[in-house]
Amino acid sequence: MSVLTPLLLRGLTGPARRLLVPRAQVHSKPPREQLGTMDITIGLTSCFLCFLLPAGWVLSHLESYKKRE
Numbered sequence: 001m002s003v004l005t006p007l008l009l010r011g012l013t014g015p016a017r018r019l020l021v022p023r024a025q026v027h028s029k030p031p032r033e034q035l036g037t038m039d040i041t042i043g044l045t046s047c048f049l050c051f052l053l054p055a056g057w058v059l060s061h062l063e064s065y066k067k068r069e
Contacts, residue, residue, distance in 0.1 A: 058065075
């Protein structure tokens with residue numbers, strides 16, 4: 001690397017440092033209603049069925065995907 005490389009890189013990234021990035025004002029509030037046991041059970045079950053079940057099916061059939069037909 002030459003001696004000018006850090007100066008060139010600083011010149012390229014300098015304008016990007018001056019850009020103002022708007023910050024989101026996100027504030028959390030306590031829930032209006034507390035979640036019950038049944039609500040949590042339904043939510044966790046639906047997450048399991050939607051995400052983990054298809055992934056488990058693919059992993060269990062991985063050997064048949066590897067075989068050429």
